[in-house]
Each structure stands twice: as C-alpha cells, then as structure tokens.
Amino acid sequence: MYTIDLELFMQEKIALGNPVRLERNEGSGRMLRRRLLDWLTVRTVAVVDNLAHGLTGAVIGYCGFRQRGGSEAGRAALWTCIAAAEFPDIDVVLGFFGRDTFFRFHRSFTHSAVMLPVWAALIAWMFWELSGRKSFRLLWWAAVAGLASHLVLDWLTNYGTELFWPLSTARLALSWVFIVDVYVWAILLIGTVAAIWTQREWVAKTALGVLGAYFLFCGASRAHALDAYEAKGLTGRTDAFPQPMDPLHWTIVRDDGAAVHWVNGSRNDTFVAFHDENLLPKAEATEAVKLFRWFAAFPLVEKIEENGHTVLRYRDLRFRSTMPWGGVREGMFVIAKVVFDERGNVIAAGLASGED
Numbered sequence: 001m002y003t004i005d006l007e008l009f010m011q012e013k014i015a016l017g018n019p020v021r022l023e024r025n026e027g028s029g030r031m032l033r034r035r036l037l038d039w040l041t042v043r044t045v046a047v048v049d050n051l052a053h054g055l056t057g058a059v060i061g062y063c064g065f066r067q068r069g070g071s072e073a074g075r076a077a078l079w080t081c082i083a084a085a086e087f088p089d090i091d092v093v094l095g096f097f098g099r100d101t102f103f104r105f106h107r108s109f110t111h112s113a114v115m116l117p118v119w120a121a122l123i124a125w126m127f128w129e130l131s132g133r134k135s136f137r138l139l140w141w142a143a144v145a146g147l148a149s150h151l152v153l154d155w156l157t158n159y160g161t162e163l164f165w166p167l168s169t170a171r172l173a174l175s176w177v178f179i180v181d182v183y184v185w186a187i188l189l190i191g192t193v194a195a196i197w198t199q200r201e202w203v204a205k206t207a208l209g210v211l212g213a214y215f216l217f218c219g220a221s222r223a224h225a226l227d228a229y230e231a232k233g234l235t236g237r238t239d240a241f242p243q244p245m246d247p248l249h250w251t252i253v254r255d256d257g258a259a260v261h262w263v264n265g266s267r268n269d270t271f272v273a274f275h276d277e278n279l280l281p282k283a284e285a286t287e288a289v290k291l292f293r294w295f296a297a298f299p300l301v302e303k304i305e306e307n308g309h310t311v312l313r314y315r316d317l318r319f320r321s322t323m324p325w326g327g328v329r330e331g332m333f334v335i336a337k338v339v340f341d342e343r344g345n346v347i348a349a350g351l352a353s354g355e356d
C-alpha cells in the first residue's frame, strides 16, 4: 500500500500539464517517433495489436501450410492460421458487459494453452466445413500454430496472460517487448510481403526466425538491465519493463516493503507507503480493489480530492513509462477508484480509466 511522494507528485503534475513543445530543430526521427506515440491510445493500440497478430498468422501460414494440401486446402490452411492468430482477442466482446468483466476475463480462457486444443478444433472445423471438407489434419495444425503464436506474442508483453486458465489464474508476463514495437512491425511486414511474393516456405521461416531472434535479443537486453541494477545490492521485489520504441531502454520497479522505487536511467522516483487506518481497510474490502490487486504488478495507492470527495486511487507502476523526448506517461489506462463521503464511508468503488 503506497502513496506517491508529494513533492514528486507536484513535479509530475507540472510536467504533465505543460507538455514539452516540439522544437523546430528537433530531429525528424525523433519527431516521427513522437507523432507515432501521440497517436497511440488504448483504442489504436488494440487495432495495431490485432494487425500484428494477423501478419504473424500469415507468415506462419506460409511456413508450409499454404504450400501443402494442394491449392484449395492450402489456401484454407493459410486462412485458418490467420483466423486462429486473431481468435483469442475475440474476448474483447466482454467489454459490453462492463469494465470489471473485461479486466477479469480478457486474456484468460481464449488465451489459455490448456484450452488451445479446443479452440483449434473449433476453428479447424469451421474452415474445414467452409472449404469442402478436405485435410482436417492440416487445418488443425494450422489452427494450433496460429493460436500458439498469439499466446506467445501476448506473453512477451507486460500486460499479463492467463496461459494456464482454468488451472491457474496467474497472469504471466515475460515483459520482454513493448505492446507496440516498430521493429516487430517491420519484420512482420517484410516477412509477409516476401512470403506472398515468393510463396516459399524458407522465406517465411526466415522471417519467423528473425522475429524469434529479435525477441531473444529483447529478453537478453532486459536480463542485462536487471543484472546491472541488482548488482547494486538493493533488496526487494524487482522487475524491469519495456519502453516504447527502444529495446535497450527499461524502467525498473522495486518494491522494498516500505516504498516502491521507479527507476529510469538516472531518475529515481520514490513512492512511500500509504497508511490510513480509517479509509484504507474499507477500500481494500471492495471488490474493485481486490480485482485491481489481482491484475496489478506494482499497485500504488494515492489519496486525492475529486468533485469534492476524498478518493483513494489505485494504479499500477508497471505501466508508467518514459517517452523518447523525455517526460513520463503515467500509464493510467486502468485504475481503481474508491470514493468516500465526508464521514469516511464508501459511496462508490470501481475500475476506471485515468487520464494520461
């Protein structure tokens, strides 16, 4: 249970309220990165993320599935692979049932390795029926490969994926790659175009190999950053999180029990533990906060005033990131809020989306 260091919080407020203006002499590469990141919101990220999954499905589809089984079954296998690579995110329809339901179940049953054979059978059967009932085996394996690619890509990010649902509801995250990565995009685009152009299995497999090598590089870069930090002999639960557009740049978050430290290069922000005997236990007892704590990696509690009410706001420092031009994005796309009346009774609690 933590609250933000007041002085740092004020600095943050100022930094957030007055974004650094683009200078004319700012490098064009830097400007491009800035434009791209400005454009990224929760909604655009979802679209970009879906396209990346689809392209991965296409590249895998050309790793032998398209080429086998004759032209008709081969084409069906390619589309099975693409559909399977997209399929797990069908769970975004949970958003219709509210934010709580979405966060409880997004990246769970459709993203489970345990459930993968069931979904593969379903998708393969659909395409088998649509394509004149040929080569079910080929379609099945195409669906398995497509689904597996989605699970691996999601696991590589820091959002958390319930890979062993329903056996475990632990949210697994390698945190090797930022959710939108231009290098991944470049590899996938070039790989897809080259595979379609040549129709060669080895071309698609090479693209997949380059992608795998890039991911391993990111993993090694993260391990190196963590090793360098831990060499200082600091104690506590420590994790490193990827930053936009730079696989060599990591933020490190460390929870030593008394405070959470958020480290980015030479910058070290400390969020000291929040204590409150009256409000805090009431907030912790709400379903919203229980759900948020299950979801969050480094939860942080802040007491704020909003519309004349005292509010305990929970956010996750895992999503606090730096921007390439400096400054910090607070990563409050999902927060929990507990609102109190003047007598200190809970009048509302729920998940919300904070402003960034």
Ligand SMILES: [Zn+2]
Pocket (backbone or CB within 6 Å): 088, 089, 107, 111, 150, 154
């Ligand atoms: Zn997903």
